[in-house]
Amino acid sequence: MQSTIESLQVADHKEGFFHLLGIEEGIDRIPHSSVVDDALSKMEYAKVNDILFQLFDRIINRKILYHHQNVLLPNNTFQIGTDGYWTHNYTHPHSVDNQGNNNCPYCLPRVHNKGKANEFTSWVHVIVTFVLICGSGLTIPLYAYPLKANQITNIENHEKFKEECELAAAHVVLPVFRARYPRQSFTFLGDALYANKPFIRLCNRLKFDYIIVLKNTVQKKLNKHCDGLGKTEIYQKHYTHQATTTITKGTIIKKAAWFNVVEMGGEIFTNVLRFEENIIRSDGSSKTLYKGAWLCSRKIFHNNCFKMAERGRSRWGHEDLHNTCKRRGFDIKHDMARSNPNLLMIWKIMIFIAFFITELFFCTIIAQNLQKTRSRMKFSRDILQQFVEISWKVISMTPIMIKPRVQFRFHFGGP
Numbered sequence: 001m002q003s004t005i006e007s008l009q010v011a012d013h014k015e016g017f018f019h020l021l022g023i024e025e026g027i028d029r030i031p032h033s034s035v036v037d038d039a040l041s042k043m044e045y046a047k048v049n050d051i052l053f054q055l056f057d058r059i060i061n062r063k064i065l066y067h068h069q070n071v072l073l074p075n076n077t078f079q080i081g082t083d084g085y086w087t088h089n090y091t092h093p094h095s096v097d098n099q100g101n102n103n104c105p106y107c108l109p110r111v112h113n114k115g116k117a118n119e120f121t122s123w124v125h126v127i128v129t130f131v132l133i134c135g136s137g138l139t140i141p142l143y144a145y146p147l148k149a150n151q152i153t154n155i156e157n158h159e160k161f162k163e164e165c166e167l168a169a170a171h172v173v174l175p176v177f178r179a180r181y182p183r184q185s186f187t188f189l190g191d192a193l194y195a196n197k198p199f200i201r202l203c204n205r206l207k208f209d210y211i212i213v214l215k216n217t218v219q220k221k222l223n224k225h226c227d228g229l230g231k232t233e234i235y236q237k238h239y240t241h242q243a244t245t246t247i248t249k250g251t252i253i254k255k256a257a258w259f260n261v262v263e264m265g266g267e268i269f270t271n272v273l274r275f276e277e278n279i280i281r282s283d284g285s286s287k288t289l290y291k292g293a294w295l296c297s298r299k300i301f302h303n304n305c306f307k308m309a310e311r312g313r314s315r316w317g318h319e320d321l322h323n324t325c326k327r328r329g330f331d332i333k334h335d336m337a338r339s340n341p342n343l344l345m346i347w348k349i350m351i352f353i354a355f356f357i358t359e360l361f362f363c364t365i366i367a368q369n370l371q372k373t374r375s376r377m378k379f380s381r382d383i384l385q386q387f388v389e390i391s392w393k394v395i396s397m398t399p400i401m402i403k404p405r406v407q408f409r410f411h412f413g414g415p
């Protein structure tokens with residue numbers, strides 16, 4: 001912001017920009033970045049995180065989700081997904097106490113080459129984000145949870161490390177969702193690491209629906225039980241469904257098989273859905289396009305099996321969130337404020353807040369009509385540029401500024 005203002009040569013442009021930022025007349029500069037950092041670092045992380053929930057409350061209360069159900073709220077339930085990701089990797093502590101010990105609460109130690117001469121420790125920050133998975137790949141961040149060092153024990157097995165981070169976060173954050181929204185319908189869409197008894201127990205306790213990827217390498221007893229049932233005539237006849245569609249390239253065959261009320265062990269029951277999609281091409285060759293299985297909280301029937309499989313697959317779209325935050329101008333990996341861990345988290349959340357608003361803005365018809373072929377980043381830059389270049393006199397005379405009361409309405413076109 002500071003460099004943008006400094007680059008403004010024309011006094012009128014500067015004046016207009018200051019008006020837009022709400023800076024009073026006679027003040028010719030915005031606070032120095034160290035002053036901004038200082039102020040932000042005094043904010044409570046949890047309160048800033050809550051702004052995401054407050055935005056969520058507003059889109060619920062203004063019925064934005066409800067009025068655009070096909071785009072924003074498919075299946076009439078809030079589909080929640082999660083992903084852990086690492087923002088920084090330090091080989092030396094970035095924040096130390098008087099004795100030189102790492103005192104950043106969010107630094108998770110990882111031991112490399114354990115027991116060998118070249119053993120060393122590095123630290124990572126892992127933030128697990130909880131996102132609302134809307135239709136058509138649109139995702140909105142709702143909660144960011146930074147893990148703390150004492151929550152993770154698996155610091156040497158790097159394979160298990162990420163899993164443990166995500167599970168630990170889910171066990172803390174999903175109860176927060178339920179406490180804040182006691183009556184809303186939630187469905188957790190999770191990948192294979194969530195297919196375990198403690199997590200299913202958590203979902204049952206919180207009354208969260210779930211669709212969780214089931215691999216055949218985990219829950220072996222459950223998978224074997226389903227294999228056995230699948231061989232019986234009654235299951236093959238009554239608990240399977242098949243559909244074929246003809247496309248130009250050939251015929252697509254979708255097959256589903258399901259097993260309702262099967263035990264995972266420890267008196268925890270669930271429903272298992274198996275699904276595959278094959279294509280038989282015009283030349284007679286065939287290929288498996290997709291094969292997967294899920295644990296589902298809801299019972300599966302002929303009329304919902306394909307829909308359920310589709311929802312299970314839709315969760316992949318949200319991984320785009322992190323790529324967007326990294327690459328498309330949000331610059332989430334930027335190592336702002338190394339020395340102050342709290343400030344670092346505040347900056348991260350502010351990026352998620354910006355992402356939340358931008359994502360909704362890009363769904364509006366006005367944005368879609370104006371964006372044309374520009375990338376989102378280019379479009380955003382062009383908007384800022386217009387604010388800078390149009391003189392304040394022109395802006396202040398626009399009908400929207402003259403009106404005593406302005407009411408905004410959203411018109412959504414969908415992603």
Ligand SMILES: [Zn+2]
Nearest residue numbers: 104106107341
């Ligand atoms: Zn740290």
